[in-house]
Amino acid sequence: xxxxxxxxxxxxxxxxxxxxxxxxxxxxxxxxxxxxILAGEDRDPTVVAHLHQKLHLDEPLPVRYLYxxxxxxxxxxxxxxxxxxxxxxxxxxxxxxxxxxxxxxxVIALSIGITAxxxxxxxxxxxxxxxxxxxxxWGLSTPNFWLGIMLIPRI
Amino acid sequence: xxxxxxxxxxxxxxxxxxxxxxxxxxxxGAMAGLAVVVFFIAVALLAPLVAPYDxxxxxxxxxxxxxxxxxxxxxxxxxxDVASRVIFGARASLLAGLVSVCISLSLGVPIGLLAGYxxxxxxxxxxxxxxxxxxxxxxxxxxxxxxxLGPSLTNAMIAIGISATPIFIRLTRAQVLAVKVxxxxxxxxxxxxxxxxxxxxxxxxxxxxxxxxxxTLAIAAAVIAEASLSxxxxxxxxxxxxxxxxxNTAKNYIDNAPWMAVWPGLSIFLLVLSFNLLGDGLRxxxxxxx
Amino acid sequence: MRTRSxxxxxxxxxxxxxxxxxxxxxxxxGLAEDPDVLDPTLARTFxxxxxxxxxxxxxxxxxxxxxxxxxxxxxxxxxxxxxxLTIKLRKGVTFHDGxxxxxxxxxxxxxxxxxxxAGSNRRGELAPVTTVDVVDESxxxxxxxxxFSPLLAALADRAGMMVSPKAAQAEGDKFGAKPVCSGxxxxxxxxxxxxxxxxxxxxxxxxxxxxxxxxTYLPIVDSTVRLANLRSGQLDMIERMxxxxxxxxxxDSRFKVAKITEIGYYGITINxxxxxxxxxxxxxxxxxxxxxxxxxxxxxxxxxVAMDGEAAVGNQxxxxxxxxxARNIPIPKRDVARAKALLAEAGVPNPSFTLMTPTTSDAQxxxxxxxAMEKEAGFDVKIQSTEFATSLDMxxxxxxxAYVLAWSGRADPDGNLYSFDFCKAPLDYAGYCKPExxxxxxxxxxxLDVAERKKLYEQIAAIVLKDRPIVYLFHRHWLWAHTAKxxxxxxxxxxxxxxxxxxLN
Numbered sequence: 001x002x003x004x005x006x007x008x009x010x011x012x013x014x015x016x017x018x019x020x021x022x023x024x025x026x027x028x029x030x031x032x033x034x035x036x037i038l039a040g041e042d043r044d045p046t047v048v049a050h051l052h053q054k055l056h057l058d059e060p061l062p063v064r065y066l067y068x069x070x071x072x073x074x075x076x077x078x079x080x081x082x083x084x085x086x087x088x089x090x091x092x093x094x095x096x097x098x099x100x101x102x103x104x105x106x107v108i109a110l111s112i113g114i115t116a117x118x119x120x121x122x123x124x125x126x127x128x129x130x131x132x133x134x135x136x137x138w139g140l141s142t143p144n145f146w147l148g149i150m151l152i153p154r155i
Numbered sequence: 156x157x158x159x160x161x162x163x164x165x166x167x168x169x170x171x172x173x174x175x176x177x178x179x180x181x182x183x184g185a186m187a188g189l190a191v192v193v194f195f196i197a198v199a200l201l202a203p204l205v206a207p208y209d210x211x212x213x214x215x216x217x218x219x220x221x222x223x224x225x226x227x228x229x230x231x232x233x234x235x236d237v238a239s240r241v242i243f244g245a246r247a248s249l250l251a252g253l254v255s256v257c258i259s260l261s262l263g264v265p266i267g268l269l270a271g272y273x274x275x276x277x278x279x280x281x282x283x284x285x286x287x288x289x290x291x292x293x294x295x296x297x298x299x300x301x302x303x304l305g306p307s308l309t310n311a312m313i314a315i316g317i318s319a320t321p322i323f324i325r326l327t328r329a330q331v332l333a334v335k336v337x338x339x340x341x342x343x344x345x346x347x348x349x350x351x352x353x354x355x356x357x358x359x360x361x362x363x364x365x366x367x368x369x370x371t372l373a374i375a376a377a378v379i380a381e382a383s384l385s386x387x388x389x390x391x392x393x394x395x396x397x398x399x400x401x402x403n404t405a406k407n408y409i410d411n412a413p414w415m416a417v418w419p420g421l422s423i424f425l426l427v428l429s430f431n432l433l434g435d436g437l438r439x440x441x442x443x444x445x
Numbered sequence: 446m447r448t449r450s451x452x453x454x455x456x457x458x459x460x461x462x463x464x465x466x467x468x469x470x471x472x473x474x475g476l477a478e479d480p481d482v483l484d485p486t487l488a489r490t491f492x493x494x495x496x497x498x499x500x501x502x503x504x505x506x507x508x509x510x511x512x513x514x515x516x517x518x519x520x521x522x523x524x525x526x527x528x529x530l531t532i533k534l535r536k537g538v539t540f541h542d543g544x545x546x547x548x549x550x551x552x553x554x555x556x557x558x559x560x561x562x563a564g565s566n567r568r569g570e571l572a573p574v575t576t577v578d579v580v581d582e583s584x585x586x587x588x589x590x591x592x593f594s595p596l597l598a599a600l601a602d603r604a605g606m607m608v609s610p611k612a613a614q615a616e617g618d619k620f621g622a623k624p625v626c627s628g629x630x631x632x633x634x635x636x637x638x639x640x641x642x643x644x645x646x647x648x649x650x651x652x653x654x655x656x657x658x659x660x661t662y663l664p665i666v667d668s669t670v671r672l673a674n675l676r677s678g679q680l681d682m683i684e685r686m687x688x689x690x691x692x693x694x695x696x697d698s699r700f701k702v703a704k705i706t707e708i709g710y711y712g713i714t715i716n717x718x719x720x721x722x723x724x725x726x727x728x729x730x731x732x733x734x735x736x737x738x739x740x741x742x743x744x745x746x747x748x749x750v751a752m753d754g755e756a757a758v759g760n761q762x763x764x765x766x767x768x769x770x771a772r773n774i775p776i777p778k779r780d781v782a783r784a785k786a787l788l789a790e791a792g793v794p795n796p797s798f799t800l801m802t803p804t805t806s807d808a809q810x811x812x813x814x815x816x817a818m819e820k821e822a823g824f825d826v827k828i829q830s831t832e833f834a835t836s837l838d839m840x841x842x843x844x845x846x847a848y849v850l851a852w853s854g855r856a857d858p859d860g861n862l863y864s865f866d867f868c869k870a871p872l873d874y875a876g877y878c879k880p881e882x883x884x885x886x887x888x889x890x891x892x893l894d895v896a897e898r899k900k901l902y903e904q905i906a907a908i909v910l911k912d913r914p915i916v917y918l919f920h921r922h923w924l925w926a927h928t929a930k931x932x933x934x935x936x937x938x939x940x941x942x943x944x945x946x947x948x949l950n
């Protein structure tokens with residue numbers, strides 16, 4: 001059992017490594033020069049050059065990965081270049097609200113979901129089963145951005 | 156599939172395939188889903204015949220007109236007929252759904268087959284990368300890839316296809332692991348078949364059923380993904396219509412021209428719902444325990 | 446996930462309702478974007494300037510007619526050789542930390558900080574300023590390397606904002622997290638992408654004009670959501686409302702709409718020399734094709750359809766109402782027959798080119814309307830909508846034929862022209878390069894007299910508007926909507942809301 005646990009845990013390391021490559025890679029994939037965007041409407045060449053240097057944008061990709069991964073390992077997620085605040089601080093600002101929302105949502109979702117699931121299993125092929133299925137499929141099939149749009153004027 | 160019949164005990168009057176078909180035909184939901192899918196495919200194919208107007212024809216004098224006798228679904232922000240654009244938009248959505256899932260299948264199944272059949276370090280490597288990709292939300296991955304490839308319908312399909320691949324890798328691998336210890340695979344090996352032959356002729360046909368189900372559900376997800384990418388301007392390019400890009404424009408007029416949002420949204424909903432119904436029906440019909 | 450986000454919205458709405466009770470003189474202002482860093486030296490966005498208008502006073506300001514008016518300065522004087530600007534500072538002004546604004550503080554702001562700080566965005570605007578002399582406690586003299594008429598307009602914007610030297614020295618490049626200026630409101634808190642809260646500064650030099658106690662800026666990107674929040678009473682004012690929403694709001698007596706024509710413009714930049722691509726395309730190669738392109742445009746039609754009529758048509762870098770508008774080149778009338786004739790003359794009756802457009806809804810609408818209009822003259826326009834960052838990148842590399850681009854505008858016409866048409870300037874995406882235009886542009890910068898500058902701009906217009914590196918389309922209206930309880934809103938063409946005089950009844 002312990003052996004199995006250790007084995008499972010050992011696979012986490014390479015997985016996390018690939019996840020880090022993926023996350024870093026996705027940022028690099030995004031087109032456009034971040035310095036040019038950050039430099040604002042005027043795009044003053046000296047500002048662009050300064051940002052390039054500050055963000056290590058001229059260094060080779062592996063070096064930039066090490067800068068980034070090193071920072072992440074030390075708990076430094078970098079600094080928002082837009083408002084010059086540490087990213088970690090920005091995340092912490094939002095975390096309580098996110099947790100609260102997620103928690104309440106999970107409680108509601110689980111209580112409705114489990115009840116509906118049990119009811120539809122016990123009374124299989126009843127109207128209740130039918131309704132639960134329709135509701136579930138409706139939820140799966142509605143593009144949420146569309147639902148969002150349709151609800152806006154009704155705020 | 157021909158070898159399949161020989162490996163499974165045969166009932167007197169029905170082949171397994173016939174039984175699956177019969178079970179599927181009895182499921183009303185799946186049949187309704189199939190009917191709607193066929194309907195949308197027909198509409199997409201016959202778009203030039205059924206659309207009342209050219210979907211690109213602008214009219215400065217008929218900007219954002221509510222549904223009326225001339226324009227059943229109303230007109231959009233530059234005076235184009237919404238009904239015609241919804242009809243032509245079906246092409247982008249269906250194409251995106253089908254092509255991207257074909258991409259996922261053609262990448263995911265061989266890789267999953269390899270991982271499951273070969274095992275060892277190859278399996279470990281593939282599995283870890285798959286885990287890493289699955290840790291990243293599907294849509295985020297697709298958005299990043301589409302942004303990298305550049306906005307176009309083709310690139311959106313590629314991005315969606317690649318992003319959906321890990322699910323197929325994992326599914327195929329798990330099925331292969333279960334199947335490869337079966338007696339008939341052992342037997343094929345004992346007879347001296349090559350690995351490639353065993354993998355393709357004996358393993359693959361027996362993992363197809365769950366793949367079909369997953370593919371159908373993946374089409375539904377891909378249709379929504381295409382709409383999302385087009386909604387963000389990363390899919391179908393203007394002026395060509397797509398339901399997602401129509402919604403993107405419509406959101407600016409939701410207060411004074413809601414019809415611009417209702418129809419494309421409803422179409423996405425219907426098509427996705429149909430694929431989901433069909434997938435559910437297939438899952439039940441293909442379930443060997445029934 | 447779906448259920449989660451719906452419930453999330455519901456809870457957020459309830460929370461917002463609970464929070465909005467009370468406070469009669471609190472203004473809740475919905476912004477179209479989240480501002481960037483609140484440091485006048487580093488700041489680079491338009492929306493940041495909206496917040497600065499309440500937070501940081503400037504040496505000068507501009508009024509409804511784009512005149513330069515005093516703010517922290519009480520007067521100025523150019524030297525005879527036009528290479529020195531002497532500025533008299535207002536007495537008795539203090540920063541939010543109680544420090545005094547004097548000549549030494551002004552010197553610090555203009556040279557030591559704006560010109561030397563790494564990453565400063567103000568360096569270009571103050572490029573000709575070499576040194577600053579403290580003449581006496583309330584007088585500074587800016588020494589210039591060459592005469593530079595746009596300087597006053599720069600000092601009426603972020604380059605002229607005064608920050609507390611004490612706070613700035615202590616905080617360095619972190620100053621923007623807790624800015625200390627001398628404006629009517631002082632910084633309280635900021636939650637990124639959620640709100641910026643300012644409260645009234647009791648020792649403001651012009652406090653008689655300040656009636657609000659508190660201003661909360663709330664960035665809400667979607668214009669429909671912004672409007673919905675105004676309607677439901679979560680906001681008192683919104684900026685950049687969608688033109689299409691005006692009719693429905695006008696019938697509602699609880700709200701008012703205010704507007705003014707912007708100092709910026711919307712235009713189509715044409716690659717005339719940025720890369721080899723310009724010579725491969727008839728549009729970039731042949732001025733006659735560009736003339737035909739402009740003649741096929743119906744600017745009124747574009748404004749009606751793409752902007753719901755909420756813009757002023759124009760054919761220059763400044764609006765026709767601007768004092769520097771070159772009257773010798775009026776807006777050309779649409780003439781499809783003449784456009785066709787020009788194309789025939791150029792030997793390309795059906796030229797084809799790609800029109801790159803950012804994915805914003807305005808730009809996409811403009812592109813599609815232009816495409817339809819140009820078709821009538823024989824042009825085959827292909828639209829390539831490209832995410833903004835990528836489109837800039839491609840424009841910079843010259844990988845485009847034509848590009849729909851907006852410019853937020855500057856109070857001085859130089860800010861709308863020089864950087865775009867001077868050879869190899871940072872915003873010269875067209876790749877326009879003409880020594881005689883460069884010479885005229887430089888002369889327009891050193892001329893201080895309005896009549897003299899006007900004459901120079903007419904000469905520039907006569908050349909540039911025939912070469913057409915940029916085909917200007919129109920100037921948008923700044924649109925604000927606010928509760929009828931709000932009074933005292935001034936509409937200034939720079940689109941920034943002056944908080945002086947604002948009152949909630």
